[in-house]
Amino acid sequence: MRFFKKTTWAPSLRRLSGLRREEKQEDIMGLTDASGDLAGEMEVDAFRRLFPLRFYERHLLESIRPDARPLGKARDTTMALGAVASADGSALVKIGHTTMLAAIKMEVMTPASESPGEGCIAIDFHMPPICSPLIRPGRPAEAAPVLSKQLTDIILSSEMVDLKELCLIPGKAAWMAYLDIYCLDADGALFDAALLSAVAAFSHLCIPAVSVNDEGRVFAISEEQIEGKSLKEPLNKGKRKLTLSCTPLALTCILHKKYILADPTAEEESIMETLATVVLDMSGRLVSFYKPGGTFLAYTSAVQDCISLTRQRVKELQEILTEAIADLELD
Amino acid sequence: MAGKSSTYSLKKQHRLKKPLFKDLVDWVRPDTRGFHQCRPAFLRTGAVNAASGSAYVEFGSTKVIVSVFGPRESKKAMLYSDIGRLNCNVSYTTFATSIRGQGSDHKEYSSMLHKALEGAVMLESFPKTTVDVFALVLESGGSDLPVVISCASLALADAGIMMYDLVTSVSVSCLGKNLVLDPITEEESYQDGSLMITSMPSRNEVTQLTLTGEWSTPKIHEMARVITTTRWLRPYCDYIEDEGHLRSTCFKLHPELRPKNGRGKPRIAAISEVPFSSGEGGA
Numbered sequence: 049m050r051f052f053k054k055t056t057w058a059p060s061l062r063r064l065s066g067l068r069r070e071e072k073q074e075d076i077m078g079l080t081d082a083s084g085d086l087a088g089e090m091e092v093d094a095f096r097r098l099f100p101l102r103f104y105e106r107h108l109l110e111s112i113r114p115d116a117r118p119l120g121k122a123r124d125t126t127m128a129l130g131a132v133a134s135a136d137g138s139a140l141v142k143i144g145h146t147t148m149l150a151a152i153k154m155e156v157m158t159p160a161s162e163s164p165g166e167g168c169i170a171i172d173f174h175m176p177p178i179c180s181p182l183i184r185p186g187r188p189a190e191a192a193p194v195l196s197k198q199l200t201d202i203i204l205s206s207e208m209v210d211l212k213e214l215c216l217i218p219g220k221a222a223w224m225a226y227l228d229i230y231c232l233d234a235d236g237a238l239f240d241a242a243l244l245s246a247v248a249a250f251s252h253l254c255i256p257a258v259s260v261n262d263e264g265r266v267f268a269i270s271e272e273q274i275e276g277k278s279l280k281e282p283l284n285k286g287k288r289k290l291t292l293s294c295t296p297l298a299l300t301c302i303l304h305k306k307y308i309l310a311d312p313t314a315e316e317e318s319i320m321e322t323l324a325t326v327v328l329d330m331s332g333r334l335v336s337f338y339k340p341g342g343t344f345l346a347y348t349s350a351v352q353d354c355i356s357l358t359r360q361r362v363k364e365l366q367e368i369l370t371e372a373i374a375d376l377e378l379d
Numbered sequence: 380m381a382g383k384s385s386t387y388s389l390k391k392q393h394r395l396k397k398p399l400f401k402d403l404v405d406w407v408r409p410d411t412r413g414f415h416q417c418r419p420a421f422l423r424t425g426a427v428n429a430a431s432g433s434a435y436v437e438f439g440s441t442k443v444i445v446s447v448f449g450p451r452e453s454k455k456a457m458l459y460s461d462i463g464r465l466n467c468n469v470s471y472t473t474f475a476t477s478i479r480g481q482g483s484d485h486k487e488y489s490s491m492l493h494k495a496l497e498g499a500v501m502l503e504s505f506p507k508t509t510v511d512v513f514a515l516v517l518e519s520g521g522s523d524l525p526v527v528i529s530c531a532s533l534a535l536a537d538a539g540i541m542m543y544d545l546v547t548s549v550s551v552s553c554l555g556k557n558l559v560l561d562p563i564t565e566e567e568s569y570q571d572g573s574l575m576i577t578s579m580p581s582r583n584e585v586t587q588l589t590l591t592g593e594w595s596t597p598k599i600h601e602m603a604r605v606i607t608t609t610r611w612l613r614p615y616c617d618y619i620e621d622e623g624h625l626r627s628t629c630f631k632l633h634p635e636l637r638p639k640n641g642r643g644k645p646r647i648a649a650i651s652e653v654p655f656s657s658g659e660g661g662a
Contacts (some may be wrong), residue, residue: 131517132442132472132474132475132517132518133440133518134440134474134475134476134477134518134519134520135474138474145428145429147427149472149517151472151474152474153388153473153474153479154389155386155387155388155389155479156386156387156388156389157385157386157387158385172473174472174473176470176513176515177446177468177470177511177513178427178430178433178444178445178446178513178514178515179427179429179446180429181429181430181431181448181451184511185468185470185513224386226473226474226479228472228473228474230472230515230517232426232427232444232515233426233427233428233429234429235428235429256389258389266389267389268389314429
């Protein structure tokens with residue numbers, strides 16, 4: 049009994065049971081949706097669960113979102129470089145609650161015969177079961193391989209990293225950069241966060257100093273050995289930082305009727321299903337536009353609006369990235 | 380991805396020699412800790428928003444994140460059970476270990492985590508349903524499983540799952556004549572024997588005890604003394620100089636905290652009681 053007294057559920061449930069009769073009345077009065085009438089009496093949380101789309105559309109009318117963001121605003125973004133000491137480069141990125149941990153481990157390989165002067169990048173995106181209640185161990189998430197492929201395409205095609213810089217001895221040895229991105233908390237806009245963490249991990253990457261032995265095998269040398277001059281010059285002296293050009297950055301938007309919602313949360317993504325992801329590079333050139341189906345078709349004007357929102361967002365992200373790198377250099 | 384299969388990770392050419400523990404009594408640990416000292420710790424609950432409860436724990440360079448989901452519906456294939464089920468899984472990131480992808484060697488950790496927690500969780504409080512405990516080791520720096528267990532118990536408490544007590548865990552390595560508490564990876568690779576103890580500190584009960592490697596009976600006795608005198612496993616009050624509670628909850632020092640009408644509050648796991656002396660832990 050206490051349960052019913054405490055909440056306003058009892059009266060609203062009673063009203064729900066009498067719904068049929070009321071609906072008829074509303075039809076006469078010209079109202080078609082019962083939820084509109086119920087809204088006045090139901091608790092906000094109950095309404096949000098029962099009529100999620102109505103709940104959002106009511107907010108959109110006022111040009112605001114349930115988390116108090118204007119439609120075009122992305123969530124707060126933070127970045128920490130060097131989160132994992134066991135990797136050669138790493139970054140932890142948070143966009144709202146969405147958390148991504150990216151780390152790069154460098155290994156040595158023999159370059160392919162068709163490109164003897166180039167290294168390689170292997171990108172993998174993981175969604176471990178800790179990140180979302182929908183993922184169980186042993187059953188990998190459907191979204192993970194899709195995002196893996198998208199990230200690989202964008203990072204390689206944008207030519208952010210010059211693969212020639214990953215070469216050690218042409219034809220003999222080159223770097224293979226294994227970039228693994230883990231989603232630690234999934235709350236929407238996974239691609240944006242994953243790409244940002246990948247870019248941040250590359251800017252934190254410091255390639256280990258190496259030398260080569262008589263058998264042609266590459267091995268790591270420590271800082272003391274370089275200073276103590278106990279060994280010959282390191283093979284990759286002065287080539288331990290990559291020069292990143294045309295860094296790609298992304299913004300995902302929801303298209304719903306005439307509205308465009310930037311940087312959606314998981315709840316928004318599940319209610320309004322039409323997504324569009326725009327990737328621009330630092331100089332504002334379009335790298336990719338990805339709209340995987342959905343119920344709403346995008347007009348040219350909507351596409352242009354998405355791109356201009358992304359343009360603003362890229363500027364913000366650029367500042368966050370520069371700030372993080374500057375902090376790192378201070379330490 | 381041409382040449383993907385033929386990559387190799389870098390190795391230091393001159394490997395550090397294994398220290399000779401048997402002759403050296405004044406051997407110093409690689410991180411200059413005392414033999415019976417834990418690494419600095421950092422603990423925080425509420426790390427993953429999507430989970431019912433979660434915790435992030437850092438012991439030196441060992442970094443672990445645990446999410447708890449549920450109680451939720453058991454899998455369809457499961458038989459009816461009038462007590463709840465605990466489902467545990469431990470995985471490693473590919474970059475957790477110094478050589479890529481080595482973390483997948485620890486298949487037994489999932490079942491060991493399950494065994495360690497089983498005794499502490501009140502399974503009868505969520506009949507017919509399952510509580511999922513998923514752990515991800517972000518970086519492995521030694522003593523991974525004890526850190527995972529301690530972190531998982533924090534995450535369970537954060538999710539509001541009823542427990543008899545929080546579960547704390549620690550491991551001890553035997554290196555020649557020395558016993559070292561909370562070993563790092565380097566020490567673990569040299570060890571002659573290892574022991575892991577998991578206990579409920581305020582009830583003074585052990586939920587799991589694992590002994591591996593070479594141990595002599597006097598060594599085991601010494602180890603038992605090391606563990607029980609470490610304030611890690613038992614809350615210690617420095618006001619009355621006895622174990623069982625913390626200074627902050629000492630009734631002699633804070634008589635106003637003494638429960639009235641004779642009956643105390645029922646014992647439920649309280650995060651603030653974790654007896655960590657270092658780090659910004661607690662909640």
